[in-house]
Amino acid sequence: MEMFLMAVCMTIFGVAVSAMAFGAATSDVREQQAATLDSKVDEALASMPERFFARDTAPAIAAPPPAVTVPSVPIEVLLAQIERHVRLEHAAAESFLFDPTAESLHSRTTSPLVH
Amino acid sequence: MNTLQADLLKGLTEAQSAELLALGVRRQYPTGAELFPLGAAAHSVFMIERGRVALTLPIQVQGREQDVMVEERDGGQVVGWSGLIPPHRFTLKATAQLQTDAIVLEREVLLSHFEKHPEVGYLVTRNVASVTGQRLQIFQAMWLREMQRVIELRCP
Numbered sequence: 706m707e708m709f710l711m712a713v714c715m716t717i718f719g720v721a722v723s724a725m726a727f728g729a730a731t732s733d734v735r736e737q738q739a740a741t742l743d744s745k746v747d748e749a750l751a752s753m754p755e756r757f758f759a760r761d762t763a764p765a766i767a768a769p770p771p772a773v774t775v776p777s778v779p780i781e782v783l784l785a786q787i788e789r790h791v792r793l794e795h796a797a798a799e800s801f802l803f804d805p806t807a808e809s810l811h812s813r814t815t816s817p818l819v820h
Numbered sequence: 821m822n823t824l825q826a827d828l829l830k831g832l833t834e835a836q837s838a839e840l841l842a843l844g845v846r847r848q849y850p851t852g853a854e855l856f857p858l859g860a861a862a863h864s865v866f867m868i869e870r871g872r873v874a875l876t877l878p879i880q881v882q883g884r885e886q887d888v889m890v891e892e893r894d895g896g897q898v899v900g901w902s903g904l905i906p907p908h909r910f911t912l913k914a915t916a917q918l919q920t921d922a923i924v925l926e927r928e929v930l931l932s933h934f935e936k937h938p939e940v941g942y943l944v945t946r947n948v949a950s951v952t953g954q955r956l957q958i959f960q961a962m963w964l965r966e967m968q969r970v971i972e973l974r975c976p
Binding site: 791795798811819 | 879881882886958966
């Protein structure tokens with residue numbers, strides 16, 4: 706019985722010593738990591754331009770890139786192009802009626818809307 | 821306008837043409853005036869004596885509805901043959917591009933004349949068939965050309 710109790714005490718003591726040793730060993734790493742993270746945040750904040758009343762605000766989420774805007778063609782120009790296209794297509798179709806071949810049906814025009 | 825060369829009057833004698841034209845009403849359309857709107861009931865045929873008429877259809881351009889010209893007609897040509905062909909509704913809008921003079925022939929008057937002069941009715945009907953047939957063939961070819969481009973875009 707005495708031997709059994711001695712073994713139990715020794716086991717408890719061993720576990721306690723191991724736990725203390727482990728805690729001491731890992732606390733340094735956590736502190737070091739936390740210190741590194743803090744220094745990184747400080748660097749990020751320091752790199753931000755100083756703003757009135759907003760010195761310590763978190764960096765804003767990067768704005769999405771501006772949408773690519775296609776330069777809009779004036780509607781008058783577009784309508785003139787459509788009208789020209791229709792005239793050219795009409796003429797091409799008429800020439801097909803005079804000479805109905807596959808080549809004349811698919812002949813190319815100078816319309817800017819098809820190039 | 822040389823009446824014997826006019827689309828609607830081909831094959832008619834000078835006397836027959838004169839008699840037919842006398843049934844119509846001469847109207848003047850200033851530049852930009854509408855002869856008939858898209859979708860309206862078609863009661864008349866318009867024979868252009870002088871000027872030019874644009875036949876247009878609406879299309880969405882940059883989010884706005886715009887009338888786009890699909891055909892032009894000038895002196896001696898006929899517009900509004902829907903007045904003679906069922907279901908008698910205009911399938912295009914007609915606008916005067918220039919100062920335009922036209923002879924407007926009402927369907928009821930024409931049909932009544934054709935009953936009395938079947939040979940005139942036959943020739944005019946044949947002329948209208950020629951105009952409509954040509955329109956069909958041209959637009960068929962135009963449609964096929966566009967289809968070819970769609971195929972080239974989708975399956976290069």
